[in-house]
Amino acid sequence: MQGHVLVVEDSELVASALSVLLESAGHRVSIAGSVAEALALSPAEPRSLVLLDLTLPDGDGLALVDPLRALRWNNVVALTGHDDPDTRARCISGGCVDVLVKPVPARELVSKVATWLG
């Protein structure tokens, strides 16, 4: 299932790798590099998904979960460099539907994104 993926990620290097990957899989990709950029977004269309980095230059990525939900971005998946149980628990209690540790193998990310959009 193809859809709209919002990548909230402050590293241009990582964001551009993710867009190449997800666009090749047929999705439309938008990028926000900060909390402020993400908050300036318009409401989500049907079949949309957010891949959310946790450490953003102007704040904690998890603080975006509720405001994004208000914009109907309901599917928020944390994409983090911290591979520890504490971070995982914090993301799930913060409202994320899943937590992935970077770098997520390319094929795995494509298949998971398809599942969440489905």
Add this chain to the structure above:
Amino acid sequence: MSRVESITKPLAMTGTTTPEARVATLEAQLKEAIVEIAELRARDALKTQFLANISHDLRTPLTAVITHGEILRDGILGDLSPRQMESVRGIINGGRQLLNQVGEILTYARGAANQLTIVPTRFGIREVLDQISTLNAPLVKKKRLTLVIDAEPDLPPVMADREKIAHVLANLLGNAIEFTPTGGRVWVRASRASLEKSEQIASVLVEVGDTGVGIAAEHHDLIFREFAQVDATPSRPHHGTGLGLTIARKLVELHGGRIWVESELGSGSRFYFMVPFEQTD
């Protein structure tokens, strides 16, 4: 003379002075030393924090390198020729290896800064042994080693941080494989540790053994120390961060357990660690 030297050699400077003056000098030097130690500790903590920050930040560009490599390898942008595929696989493997090493430095730095926490769950040690054995199967095959995994039947589950115990096992087994020549034997055994008088709680004893090069007795403490490798010569036949055993010790100690080695040069090594079945705190 540095401040440290002046502390360690105070009597040489005290030739003609009175005992009171000598006491005053020593007290002044002691105060200076206390200040110096506090400064060094603060600087050490800063360096540890720097190491944690930089190793975390290194993961970001590595993530981009590996993801782009996998996009090419998986044919997402079109098919590659066999030679192109070989080259892209080299990029990915190099990136993954670097990522592991960066991860080890990050774990070390967090441990040194007391930023590692234990999240205990109840699990069977046998499952972790099997998982680590599966992960290492390709290397074991490549070196034509025999790997034996053996767990005493009916071991009670342990209450521990599963990922951290798996990390300890991965580091010990990784070393065993690395330092055992082709055709050798490597084994991992888990059993119930016999209770010593001082111990209130039963523990699981895990042994990781090999028929490899072995470690001389005078190096048994050194190998658990940070940044230490027994062979630190420029040719260093064995690579790595040199932090594997330091991390293993830290993770075992965070569980209230202990880790040690029995070995002689030329007669293989047996690393042991004990983790209580249930935590007391």
